[in-house]
Amino acid sequence: MSQPIHVDLPHTLGREEAKRRIAANLHKLQNHIPGGAEVSSDWAGDRLDMTIAAMGQAVDAQLGVEDRFxxxxxxxxxxxxxxxxxxxxxxxxxxxxxLLEDKR
Incomplete structure (x- = not known):
């Protein structure tokens, strides 16, 4: 049986800057998953659709970017x-x- 997780991450960056930072930091996900992971992603407007594959499992995730979260x-x-x-x-x-750390 699948288990959903819903979390809102607040920010003060505005929508476009939050999207830019997420895109710039997406590669970090691979390092935070034990044994590494393969991450595929695709932007659809303000939503990032991802599949994270690790240890023989695939996890679907969506990040909806809003002005304040x-x-x-x-x-x-x-x-x-x-x-x-x-x-x-x-x-x-x-x-x-x-996801939102600035590494410029």
């Missing part, structure tokens, strides 16, 4: 659902740092 929606398949609470906690604690 990024809405993260992830669906964990099968047994990965057991990790929903720790993943949600990590997103709340470090998601903004990972």
């Amino acid at each position: 990024v809405r993260v929606n992830i669906v964990l398949p099968g047994l990965l659902g057991m990790f929903a609470k720790p993943i949600e906690a990590a997103l709340r604690a470090k998601g903004s740092d990972l």
